[in-house]
Amino acid sequence: DIQMTQSPSTLSASVGDRVTITCRASQSISSWLAWYQQKPGKAPKLLIYKASSLEGGVPSRFSGSGSGTEFTLTISSLQPDDFATYYCQQYNGTFGQGTKVEIK
Amino acid sequence: EVQLVESGGGLVQPGGSLRLSCAASGFTFSSYAMNWVRQAPGKGLEWVSAISGGGGSTYYADSVKGRFAISRDNSKNTLYLQMNSLRAEDTAVYYCTTMRHWGQGTLVTVSS
Numbered sequence: 019d020i021q022m023t024q025s026p027s028t029l030s031a032s033v034g035d036r037v038t039i040t041c042r043a044s045q046s047i048s049s050w051l052a053w054y055q056q057k058p059g060k061a062p063k064l065l066i067y068k069a070s071s072l073e074g075g076v077p078s079r080f081s082g083s084g085s086g087t088e089f090t091l092t093i094s095s096l097q098p099d100d101f102a103t104y105y106c107q108q109y110n111g112t113f114g115q116g117t118k119v120e121i122k
Numbered sequence: 123e124v125q126l127v128e129s130g131g132g133l134v135q136p137g138g139s140l141r142l143s144c145a146a147s148g149f150t151f152s153s154y155a156m157n158w159v160r161q162a163p164g165k166g167l168e169w170v171s172a173i174s175g176g177g178g179s180t181y182y183a184d185s186v187k188g189r190f191a192i193s194r195d196n197s198k199n200t201l202y203l204q205m206n207s208l209r210a211e212d213t214a215v216y217y218c219t220t221m222r223h224w225g226q227g228t229l230v231t232v233s234s
């Protein structure tokens with residue numbers, strides 16, 4: 019099975035900061051990667067699909083990049099609504115362990 | 123509007139069985155692969171199982187292989203998850219999802 023490893027596990031940042039989260043796959047998954055945002059008590063929300071395509075309605079401060087085994091999610095200027103937990107997922111498969119973005 | 127509505131969760135004893143359902147509407151159900159994803163209390167997301175649009179291909183996480191079975195009835199726009207030999211570690215909120223759209227989840231508690 020393909021393993022997905024996210025880093026960091028927790029990230030402390032301030033409003034306006036640029037934030038980058040990394041996801042590594044144990045073998046190549048081409049661009050078959052999605053990023054989600056989850057807030058407490060809510061279902062996850064799709065942000066990015068096919069590694070770099072922005073889901074409709076998602077603010078343009080979110081971006082994704084990478085292919086093969088290395089992927090990144092970047093938030094260009096962190097907003098108060100962005101404090102949440104973020105997960106990567108290989109399509110129809112394993113999730114990363116999550117990155118909690120906290121207020122610094 | 124796309125809707126995914128899970129049902130069938132509840133309290134079950136270790137070793138017991140439960141069948142989850144997910145009623146889909148607002149999209150062409152048979153055209154989409156479907157997944158079950160779970161989240162134990164205070165933990166991260168765990169992919170459980172996936173099924174192709176036609177139902178001919180199924181996939182399982184190692185943690186549930188041999189105990190859980192995913193299926194779908196495209197005539198009823200419904201996804202299922204048959205869960206057998208349940209363990210305490212299967213306690214979680216179970217979501218059905220297309221990846222883009224998610225249900226609200228149904229809680230499964232395995233406890234004596």
